Amino acid sequence: MSETPMPIWEVFVRARAGLAHRHAGSVHAADAEMALQAARDTYTRRGEGLSLWVVPSAAITASDPADRDSLFEPTADKIYRHPTFYEVPDDVGHM
Amino acid sequence: MYTQALNQKDVAPATASAEDPERLARFEARVAAEDKIEPNDWMPEAYRRTLTRQISQHAHSEIVGMLPEGNWITRAPSLRRKAALLAKVQDEGGHGLYLYAAAETLGTSREALVEQLLSGRAKYSSIFNYPTLTWADIGAIGWLVDGAAIMNQIPLCRTSYGPYARAMVRVCKEESFHQRQGYEIMLTLARGTAEQKAMAQDALDRWWWPALMMFGPPDGESAHTDQSMRWKIKRFTNDALRQQFVDATVPQGHFLQLTFPDPELRFDEASGHWQYGAIDWEEFRQVLAGNGPCNRERLEARRKAHAEGAWVREAALAHAAKRRARRAAERQAAE
Numbered sequence: 210m211s212e213t214p215m216p217i218w219e220v221f222v223r224a225r226a227g228l229a230h231r232h233a234g235s236v237h238a239a240d241a242e243m244a245l246q247a248a249r250d251t252y253t254r255r256g257e258g259l260s261l262w263v264v265p266s267a268a269i270t271a272s273d274p275a276d277r278d279s280l281f282e283p284t285a286d287k288i289y290r291h292p293t294f295y296e297v298p299d300d301v302g303h304m
Numbered sequence: 305m306y307t308q309a310l311n312q313k314d315v316a317p318a319t320a321s322a323e324d325p326e327r328l329a330r331f332e333a334r335v336a337a338e339d340k341i342e343p344n345d346w347m348p349e350a351y352r353r354t355l356t357r358q359i360s361q362h363a364h365s366e367i368v369g370m371l372p373e374g375n376w377i378t379r380a381p382s383l384r385r386k387a388a389l390l391a392k393v394q395d396e397g398g399h400g401l402y403l404y405a406a407a408e409t410l411g412t413s414r415e416a417l418v419e420q421l422l423s424g425r426a427k428y429s430s431i432f433n434y435p436t437l438t439w440a441d442i443g444a445i446g447w448l449v450d451g452a453a454i455m456n457q458i459p460l461c462r463t464s465y466g467p468y469a470r471a472m473v474r475v476c477k478e479e480s481f482h483q484r485q486g487y488e489i490m491l492t493l494a495r496g497t498a499e500q501k502a503m504a505q506d507a508l509d510r511w512w513w514p515a516l517m518m519f520g521p522p523d524g525e526s527a528h529t530d531q532s533m534r535w536k537i538k539r540f541t542n543d544a545l546r547q548q549f550v551d552a553t554v555p556q557g558h559f560l561q562l563t564f565p566d567p568e569l570r571f572d573e574a575s576g577h578w579q580y581g582a583i584d585w586e587e588f589r590q591v592l593a594g595n596g597p598c599n600r601e602r603l604e605a606r607r608k609a610h611a612e613g614a615w616v617r618e619a620a621l622a623h624a625a626k627r628r629a630r631r632a633a634e635r636q637a638a639e
Contacts, residue, residue: 212415212614213621217408234471235405237414239620240627251401254394255478274345 217266218244220251222258230262238263323348335536340466343409351535352410355465357426358537359407364421365429366400368602372436373445381439388485389442395482399475406467422607430588431518433596440493440500440507446486448508448515448553454479455549456519459539487556494560508557509565516580517588519546547577554578 215237221230233252238244244263252258272280288294297304327346334341341347370393377393380386404414420426431449436442457479460472493504520526520542532538540548554571557564568581590596 212617214413214415215617215621217414234402235408236401239617240624243620243624251398254391254398271344274342 215239216244218248218263219266219269220244220248221262221264222248222252223260224258226259230260233257235266236263332534335464335534338536340469341464342466350531351537354532354535354537355468356407356410356412359403359410359468359471360412360417360420361427361429363400363403363407363417364426365432366396366403367421368428368432368606370396370400371602371605372432372434372598373442375436376439376442379439380442385489392446392482392485395478399478402471402474403468406465406471409467418610422603422610424594424603427592429518430591430596431514432602433591433599434510434514435598437510438503438507440489440503441511443486443489443493443504444507444511446482446484447490447556448486448511449518450479450482450486451553452515452518452549454483455545455552459545462536462539464536490560490562494562504560505562508562512565513583513587514591516546516550516583517585517591519543519549521585521588522583550578550580 216239217235217237218241219235220233222233223230233248236244236247236251238247241263245261248261248263253261284290328348331341331345331347331351341351373389373393373396377386377389380389404417407417408414417426421428436445454476457472457476461469461476463469463472490504490507493500495501523541523543526542533541554564554569566581568579570579571577572579591599594600
């Protein structure tokens with residue numbers, strides 16, 4: 210028996226006001242409204258969140274792990290992007 | 305709540321030798337360095353296969369595990385017990401869904417995983433093929449079965465595959481209420497009338513050995529332990545976890561003033577461990593092979609639920625398609 214696959218949605222939960230939404234997992238649902246309902250039942254049974262996002266999984270474009278070095282490595286040698294790179298005499302006080 | 309080292313033989317031949325040796329070496333170095341593996345990362349086929357099997361069996365166990373306890377929801381002795389049991393069974397459903405979601409990140413669809421369960425090809429924990437004959441069984445399941453599951457699952461929070469480890473963190477957080485509510489039921493019965501105490505004892509007598517079997521076959525017979533340990537899918541061997549469980553549980557049973565159905569059970573001063581008698585592995589094999597007291601009933605219940613829900617899934621998809629089409633038509637009309 211082959212069924213029509215139920216679309217898959219990624220679920221993001223905001224734990225408290227002031228925090229960003231954070232990925233929690235995924236659910237299957239026919240549309241966004243039902244995905245929200247399923248996400249509520251699956252990921253917030255104990256007050257884990259105040260707000261939910263559901264996003265069709267297929268809508269997410271991810272970077273390729275194989276590109277990890279070329280994408281993220283170059284930032285390692287740009288130490289001038291950090292405040293500790295710059296010398297300020299102690300006498301100036303906290304800056 | 306219940307993963308079980310079922311240690312089935314791989315159907316496909318071991319293909320480690322066919323993998324790119326350089327990638328394999330890099331993968332193994334990452335795992336050895338406690339780096340987590342994420343869905344899009346390269347991984348050996350055997351790692352993917354082993355994890356898909358283990359996580360989906362774990363998910364199936366959660367889903368089938370709802371059945372023996374669901375059996376008592378309408379007959380719980382008080383509103384307090386009923387609310388707790390309902391929440392627990394709902395949690396098991398939730399745990400199944402976290403785990404299916406984690407298994408799907410390895411590339412097998414939910415529909416395919418469910419089909420594997422319903423066709424009887426996939427295994428689930430042997431423990432759910434035993435019946436819940438009295439209310440005391442609900443106490444024994446929470447105390448022993450969830451207790452054994454927790455022993456098994458805590459180390460899985462550090463398993464090498466990221467989505468599985470994250471799902472297990474959520475599961476473990478929710479699980480400790482399950483064990484405590486079970487123990488509370490046992491304690492209430494053990495302190496009750498002679499008849500209630502006898503019920504608690506009877507439940508312990510029936511669930512003790514099957515709970516010990518939940519950790520899977522002894523290390524000597526365990527086909528996949530070595531590789532699973534090297535890949536950090538597994539963190540402790542079956543026997544090590546079983547011993548931990550016995551050591552933690554025996555004093556709890558004595559506090560209840562109940563007797564374990566094992567005449568050989570004794571505390572070994574030298575090792576500091578409780579020693580237990582021989583486990584009937586033939587019973588374990590029979591239950592896994594489909595010949596336990598409730599195997600057929602459990603699968604029938606799952607198949608029935610799946611078949612009777614088919615029209616709901618179809619209707620939901622049809623409704624969504626209709627609304628999409630209507631919105632598209634409105635947009636077109638507006639342009």
